[in-house]
Amino acid sequence: xxxxxxxxxxxxxxxxxxxxxxxxxxEKGEIHSLIGENGAGKSTLMKIIGGIYQADSGQIxxxxxxxxxxxxxxxxxxxxxxxxxxxxxxxxMTAAQNVFxxxxxxxxxxFIDWKKLYADAAAEFDKIGANIDPRAIAGTLSVGMQQMIxxxxxxxxxxxxxxxxxxxxxxxxxxxxxxxxxxxELKKMGKLIIFISxxxxxxxxxxxxxxxxxxxxxxGTLDREHMEVQTIIRMMVGRNIDSLYPPKAKCRSNKKAxxxxxxxxxxKFSDLSFDICYGEIVGMFGLVGAGRTECAFSVFGADKIDxxxxxxxxxxxxxxxxxxxxxxxxxxxSEDRKAIGLFVDMTVKENTVAACLKSVCRHGQFLDENKxxxxxxxxxxxxxxxxxxxxDYKVRNLSGGNQQKVLFAKWLAADxxxxxxxxxxxxxxxxxxxxIHHILRKLADAGMAVWMISSELPEILGVSDKVIVMHEGRxxxxxxxxxxxEEDVMKTAxxxxxxxx
Amino acid sequence: xxxxxxxxxxxxxxxHYLVLLLLILIVTVVxxxxxxxxxxxxxxxxxxxxxxxxxxxxxxxxxxxxSGGIDxxxxxxxxxxxxxxxxxxxNKVPFAAAVLLVLxxxxxxxxxxxxxxxxxxxHPMVVTMAIAAVLKGVDLTITGGSAISGLPDSFVRLGSVxxxxxxxxxxVYIILAIIFLYFSKNNRWFLQxxxxxxxEDAARLSGIKVEALxxxxxxxxxxxxxxxxxxxxxxxSSASYSYGTNADLRVIxxxxxxxxxxxxxxxxxxxxxxxxTLFMAIIYNAFVMSGISTYYQDVVTGAFLIxxxxxxxxxxxxxxxxS
Numbered sequence: 081x082x083x084x085x086x087x088x089x090x091x092x093x094x095x096x097x098x099x100x101x102x103x104x105x106x107e108k109g110e111i112h113s114l115i116g117e118n119g120a121g122k123s124t125l126m127k128i129i130g131g132i133y134q135a136d137s138g139q140i141x142x143x144x145x146x147x148x149x150x151x152x153x154x155x156x157x158x159x160x161x162x163x164x165x166x167x168x169x170x171x172x173m174t175a176a177q178n179v180f181x182x183x184x185x186x187x188x189x190x191f192i193d194w195k196k197l198y199a200d201a202a203a204e205f206d207k208i209g210a211n212i213d214p215r216a217i218a219g220t221l222s223v224g225m226q227q228m229i230x231x232x233x234x235x236x237x238x239x240x241x242x243x244x245x246x247x248x249x250x251x252x253x254x255x256x257x258x259x260x261x262x263x264x265e266l267k268k269m270g271k272l273i274i275f276i277s278x279x280x281x282x283x284x285x286x287x288x289x290x291x292x293x294x295x296x297x298x299x300g301t302l303d304r305e306h307m308e309v310q311t312i313i314r315m316m317v318g319r320n321i322d323s324l325y326p327p328k329a330k331c332r333s334n335k336k337a338x339x340x341x342x343x344x345x346x347x348k349f350s351d352l353s354f355d356i357c358y359g360e361i362v363g364m365f366g367l368v369g370a371g372r373t374e375c376a377f378s379v380f381g382a383d384k385i386d387x388x389x390x391x392x393x394x395x396x397x398x399x400x401x402x403x404x405x406x407x408x409x410x411x412x413x414s415e416d417r418k419a420i421g422l423f424v425d426m427t428v429k430e431n432t433v434a435a436c437l438k439s440v441c442r443h444g445q446f447l448d449e450n451k452x453x454x455x456x457x458x459x460x461x462x463x464x465x466x467x468x469x470x471x472d473y474k475v476r477n478l479s480g481g482n483q484q485k486v487l488f489a490k491w492l493a494a495d496x497x498x499x500x501x502x503x504x505x506x507x508x509x510x511x512x513x514x515x516i517h518h519i520l521r522k523l524a525d526a527g528m529a530v531w532m533i534s535s536e537l538p539e540i541l542g543v544s545d546k547v548i549v550m551h552e553g554r555x556x557x558x559x560x561x562x563x564x565x566e567e568d569v570m571k572t573a574x575x576x577x578x579x580x581x
Numbered sequence: 582x583x584x585x586x587x588x589x590x591x592x593x594x595x596x597h598y599l600v601l602l603l604l605i606l607i608v609t610v611v612x613x614x615x616x617x618x619x620x621x622x623x624x625x626x627x628x629x630x631x632x633x634x635x636x637x638x639x640x641x642x643x644x645x646x647x648s649g650g651i652d653x654x655x656x657x658x659x660x661x662x663x664x665x666x667x668x669x670x671x672n673k674v675p676f677a678a679a680v681l682l683v684l685x686x687x688x689x690x691x692x693x694x695x696x697x698x699x700x701x702x703x704h705p706m707v708v709t710m711a712i713a714a715v716l717k718g719v720d721l722t723i724t725g726g727s728a729i730s731g732l733p734d735s736f737v738r739l740g741s742v743x744x745x746x747x748x749x750x751x752x753v754y755i756i757l758a759i760i761f762l763y764f765s766k767n768n769r770w771f772l773q774x775x776x777x778x779x780x781e782d783a784a785r786l787s788g789i790k791v792e793a794l795x796x797x798x799x800x801x802x803x804x805x806x807x808x809x810x811x812x813x814x815x816x817x818s819s820a821s822y823s824y825g826t827n828a829d830l831r832v833i834x835x836x837x838x839x840x841x842x843x844x845x846x847x848x849x850x851x852x853x854x855x856x857x858t859l860f861m862a863i864i865y866n867a868f869v870m871s872g873i874s875t876y877y878q879d880v881v882t883g884a885f886l887i888x889x890x891x892x893x894x895x896x897x898x899x900x901x902x903x904s
Contacts, residue, residue, distance in 0.1 A: 382786060406788035420786055423779035425847055434776055435787040437769050446767045490787070 081144045083108040089138035098124045099296045111273045113283040116293030117509035122276050126243050130162040131155030161234035162243040169226045171219025176201030178218045179232045204232040208262045224255030243274045252368040260286050280309050317511050325542030326521035332360045337498050337529035343388030348374040349553040361530040363544025371553035372533045376500050380412040381405040409497035421487045424476040431475055431486050432456040435494040459489035481512030502533045517543050537566045549573050597840040601856045612867050632862035633750050634809040639835045640761045641802035643854045648798045649778040649846025653709040655806035657716030659825030662810025667729040667820035687807035691800035720822035728821035737818040750812040765851040778846025834882050835861045837889035
């Protein structure tokens with residue numbers, strides 16, 4: 081008899097069937113991963129286990145007994161806690177207050193027992209080996225630390241089942257390592273950990289079992305010994321993705337599109353020099369905080385450059401704002417699509433024309449409705465945005481992968497010569513990811529210069545023709561991507577300054 | 582595919598329009614039954630005249646609110662403009678020049694509003710409230726608390742000019758309303774206001790010159806308040822610090838009733854504001870007709886403001902539940 085069993089769960093929202101007859105067994109003391117494309121139903125399933133949604137039919141059994149949970153508090157009662165993808169930290173309160181929010185230790189008359197609060201929080205952080213000052217203001221801590229606080233918050237309620245929804249998407253490599261150490265620790269303590277992620281390498285590394293969801297059904301559960309990347313992908317997308325990455329450049333011209341010469345921005349990056357030619361994809365690799373996004377911002381005119389010069393096809397330029405850059409055909413697809421990329425409460429059509437309004441307006445001033453529609457429909461087809469009649473859908477209602485495609489549509493509609501893409505596949509499922517990589521290659525083959533910023537090494541190696549390696553605001557080397565290995569790149573990133581000179 | 586479908590789809594707020602139209606209809610029918618004078622020409626004229634200044638300012642306020650801001654300066658600019666105009670005219674400045682100077686002053690105030698907002702990183706509510714207070718103080722200081730009358734005859738005569746049987750203020754409003762209605766759906770600059778209200782950072786990275794846009798939005802709002810001030814002076818042939826008292830509340834309520842969201846920018850419409858204007862004008866008139874003290878008007882305006890927010894947010898919540 082399994083510890084937690086979900087039994088023939090079905091769930092619909094309106095006419096939209098999200099989960100169909102899902103059954104999975106979970107055991108104590110295991111890390112059980114859930115994987116599936118965006119919209120496959122992972123988050124819905126977790127919300128049902130966590131008591132946020134109720135299943136239409138089917139039941140949840142704990143140690144053989146059916147349990148019914150109507151809200152997260154009842155789920156806690158059953159020993160189930162969720163760490164959501166979007167953290168719910170109160171930024172202006174201390175770490176300890178966040179851990180014990182709503183069940184602070186109290187004294188007589190309901191006054192908070194501050195001493196005990198901080199001592200208890202310290203004990204909780206100790207339990208998971210997190211090095212956090214309970215008195216620190218939560219908002220000043222790194223995302224990784226905030227996540228530790230969130231985990232402590234859930235664990236402080238004495239849970240046996242810990243659900244983590246895409247916990248690593250915003251973490252640096254070090255923070256991910258630390259998280260995994262904690263998860264393995266908790267597993268040893270006999271807790272059940274349900275881990276949702278898009279990253280196959282993480283899943284195969286730490287899980288004991290992996291269950292794959294596709295279109296609201298469970299296509300199977302794999303044990304550790306059968307956990308092969310190709311198998312998992314096949315179960316996820318229902319077909320083999322033969323070539324995860326597109327072929328390399330057909331013809332790289334030597335015509336320089338964009339050159340940076342010794343550009344610096346105080347406190348962000350210094351003395352960067354590189355060239356990007358038409359027809360090639362230049363990958364810029366670096367860990368979080370390497371100064372890649374900052375560099376792109378400065379080139380794009382969203383920030384200043386303190387020293388150095390940028391050349392566009394050999395002509396010196398300095399963009400005072402993004403509008404000037406876009407006019408010259410330099411476009412920047414931002415890494416955080418919701419915060420600074422898309423207008424989530426506006427429609428797909430409005431988003432698509434946002435950066436090219438002039439081109440869909442008569443005399444540049446009055447909107448030509450048909451032109452805007454045609455343009456958008458063209459991109460919906462070309463980029464295979466789902467659903468295909470989403471012209472007037474709010475972007476908020478699309479899945480992550482499709483939102484990313486809308487962001488691509490917005491920038492392709494602006495007709496760039498040089499396209500800067502910042503983490504183009506973050507939070508996107510395998511299918512959409514492969515598609516985006518192929519699009520980038522197609523654009524480069526059509527003559528565009530593509531500058532791809534990424535912190536995912538496999539992506540950098542799989543897609544780029546040339547790799548700029550960044551570390552702590554400096555360029556540590558520019559490597560041709562011929563038989564380049566992950567090790568080569570990492571070695572370059574961490575090589576000593578003296579050696580570099 | 583409907584050719585009349587516009588990019589900032591009217592579809593999503595259609596339900597809101599229907600509710601408003603229904604309310605307007607109900608109030609009209611009830612009033613027409615209760616009072617035989619309600620639907621007479623002279624009452625309709627009163628109905629329009631009492632709310633025409635708010636109607637003009639609501640056009641600019643709609644754009645401010647869609648951009649994600651708010652403008653309380655209008656209640657200060659309206660009387661200020663009437664007073665400045667009166668003083669200029671009494672000092673023998675030609676009418677056209679005086680009007681231009683007043684509009685210029687309003688544009689400067691709009692620019693100051695935006696500059697303060699941007700450089701001090703203050704919420705527009707705080708900045709515009711402060712500027713409105715300063716202007717009201719200036720008004721009182723200049724006039725010493727009494728109305729300015731005895732304006733040149735040529736100006737006084739403007740008050741009784743009728744074009745196609747309508748006073749100047751009506752004509753001005755009709756022209757402005759048509760321009761705003763058409764431009765807000767089709768003009769590139771107006772469309773950018775929606776983008777900036779929807780997501781300022783994304784708009785900036787999409788090549789929209791956000792700061793210039795904010796500045797222009799506040800200039801437009803201030804200028805329309807000045808137009809209202811000038812028209813008020815024409816209507817009453819005088820200028821006073823007391824013109825436009827609480828106009829900010831009435832104008833914001835009108836815009837909110839029309840379905841433009843006060844809680845987040847990027848959504849709303851001029852068409853909605855026009856309906857909201859009609860609704861508010863009828864309600865105020867219904868008060869007068871029913872003999873309810875005008876003192877209660879602000880009570881009801883406040884209540885409507887809450888109702889409007891509930892209505893638009895409620896529809897949103899219902900829709901999200903459905904999808």
